[in-house]
Amino acid sequence: PEARKYKVAKTYEAAGERVKVSGWIHRLRSGKNHVFVVLRDGSGYLQAVLTGDLALAHQTSTLTLESTVTLYGTISKLPEGKVAPGGVELLVDFYEIVALAPSGEDAFTNKIAEGADPSLLLDQRHLALRGETLSGVMKVRAAFLRSIRRFYDEEAILEVTPPCMVQTQVEGGSTLFKLGYYGEEAFLTQSSQLYLETCLASLGDVYCIQESFRAEKSHTRRHLSEYTHIEAELCFLNFDDLLGHLERLITKTIKYVLEDPVAGPLVKQLNPSFEAPTMPFMRLEYKDAITWLNEHDIKNEEGETFKFGDDIAEAAERKMTDTIGLPIFLTKFPVEIKSFYMKRCPDDERVTESVDVLMPNVGEITGGSMRIESTEELMAGFAREGISADPYYWFVDQRKYGSCPHGGYGIGTERILAWLCDRYTVRDCSLYPRFTGRCKP
Numbered sequence: 001p002e003a004r005k006y007k008v009a010k011t012y013e014a015a016g017e018r019v020k021v022s023g024w025i026h027r028l029r030s031g032k033n034h035v036f037v038v039l040r041d042g043s044g045y046l047q048a049v050l051t052g053d054l055a056l057a058h059q060t061s062t063l064t065l066e067s068t069v070t071l072y073g074t075i076s077k078l079p080e081g082k083v084a085p086g087g088v089e090l091l092v093d094f095y096e097i098v099a100l101a102p103s104g105e106d107a108f109t110n111k112i113a114e115g116a117d118p119s120l121l122l123d124q125r126h127l128a129l130r131g132e133t134l135s136g137v138m139k140v141r142a143a144f145l146r147s148i149r150r151f152y153d154e155e156a157i158l159e160v161t162p163p164c165m166v167q168t169q170v171e172g173g174s175t176l177f178k179l180g181y182y183g184e185e186a187f188l189t190q191s192s193q194l195y196l197e198t199c200l201a202s203l204g205d206v207y208c209i210q211e212s213f214r215a216e217k218s219h220t221r222r223h224l225s226e227y228t229h230i231e232a233e234l235c236f237l238n239f240d241d242l243l244g245h246l247e248r249l250i251t252k253t254i255k256y257v258l259e260d261p262v263a264g265p266l267v268k269q270l271n272p273s274f275e276a277p278t279m280p281f282m283r284l285e286y287k288d289a290i291t292w293l294n295e296h297d298i299k300n301e302e303g304e305t306f307k308f309g310d311d312i313a314e315a316a317e318r319k320m321t322d323t324i325g326l327p328i329f330l331t332k333f334p335v336e337i338k339s340f341y342m343k344r345c346p347d348d349e350r351v352t353e354s355v356d357v358l359m360p361n362v363g364e365i366t367g368g369s370m371r372i373e374s375t376e377e378l379m380a381g382f383a384r385e386g387i388s389a390d391p392y393y394w395f396v397d398q399r400k401y402g403s404c405p406h407g408g409y410g411i412g413t414e415r416i417l418a419w420l421c422d423r424y425t426v427r428d429c430s431l432y433p434r435f436t437g438r439c440k441p
């Protein structure tokens with residue numbers, strides 16, 4: 001009889017039809033007269049059952065986990081009380097083995113044994129990705145990126161693709177990856193911010209979704225050597241507008257993800273207690289954060305009481321964020337602990353119009369600021385940081401030929417996902433994470 005080719009997820013609406021579905025054997029269990037298979041093809045999971053001759057002829061000794069098969073049969077709706085993905089079951093009447101995976105010592109389950117050393121699992125990342133949790137996070141990730149593009153479209157912000165190979169730094173020289181470039185020195189980009197700024201006069205508000213690279217020496221839960229950086233640069237706005245934009249971005253994008261038919265239920269599964277953030281976010285100035293930290297007896301990196309000008313490092317930041325338990329806009333950092341391009345506050349020259357967005361369980365997920373508009377001030381910024389202005393002539397020209405009030409930010413995709421999906425580390429939110437000592441597979 002006729003069989004129409006289907007993706008697994010589409011079979012959920014195909015009750016009564018005879019279908020043909022290809023995929024991988026995700027689970028396998030054999031009973032006396034039945035063989036139960038859960039077929040996986042990326043779009044979903046399908047429970048299939050082999051009975052009678054098929055079950056007898058091809059007992060589990062033939063089929064193995066992670067073998068590729070094409071199943072033929074009729075989709076039937078499961079009665080109330082029985083559960084399977086999509087509420088359906090495939091009654092198999094014929095099947096083909098596309099490729100048989102090994103059994104015995106080389107069997108799939110031996111490669112990624114549960115509870116194995118995390119570094120062994122990272123060596124086997126290509127296989128571990130077939131698991132429900134990791135692939136679930138990757139599906140949420142895709143929905144998140146789709147949602148953020150939707151948000152930018154709605155706000156009429158244009159996507160551009162800046163270069164990854166550059167000759168300037170943005171966030172400090174110590175984390176630059178050097179690159180031989182036809183006999184010249186170049187770097188892998190730390191941030192596309194400066195390039196986005198140059199687009200304002202030609203394209204207006206712009207954003208990019210681009211890999212950033214940081215040679216981070218420290219081994220932490222939230223640092224990668226390569227991460228997906230979402231950055232935007234917006235013109236003719238003030239600091240309050242920038243914060244408002246960030247609030248809208250986060251609440252709307254998360255809403256879209258939760259409404260997604262695939263990603264929404266996955267977030268519920270991965271992070272059952274997740275609550276979508278609501279506006280307005282708490283605003284906390286750096287100087288008040290210092291007071292808060294001291295009132296809560298949290299110490300700085302040197303183990304001492306915090307004083308104005310100290311960096312609020314990861315541990316203290318996380319303690320504060322977890323205690324408050326809500327999204328926080330931490331604003332107005334001192335000039336000295338922030339980057340050369342940040343604009344000073346008109347009412348307090350010691351601090352900048354800067355913001356870090358902090359989320360419970362992760363801490364900083366976004367860093368942004370208003371940018372210096374005048375060439376003179378920018379030159380002073382370079383001088384303060386000991387950076388030669390020469391390679392930045394193109395960035396300086398942005399001030400020279402029609403400067404404008406503008407600001408922007410960068411969001412760490414893996415960090416926002418770690419918050420959304422409740423992952424212990426950002427490594428679980430990257431397809432093939434790169435960090436100190438890890439560049440394979």
Ligand code: 4AD
Pocket residue numbers: 170171190191192193214216222223224225226227229231232364365366367368369408409410411412413414415426
């Ligand atoms: O705070 P950062 O360093 O800011 C910038 O790069 C600005 N130039 C961005 C801009 O304004 N266009 O990085 C921005 C965000 C951080 O808040 C964090 O979420 C993420 O990028 N991030 C990292 N994520 C994973 N691993 C790392 N090593 C990261 N470094 C920064």
Ligand code: MG
Pocket residue numbers: 356364366367
């Ligand atoms: Mg930062």
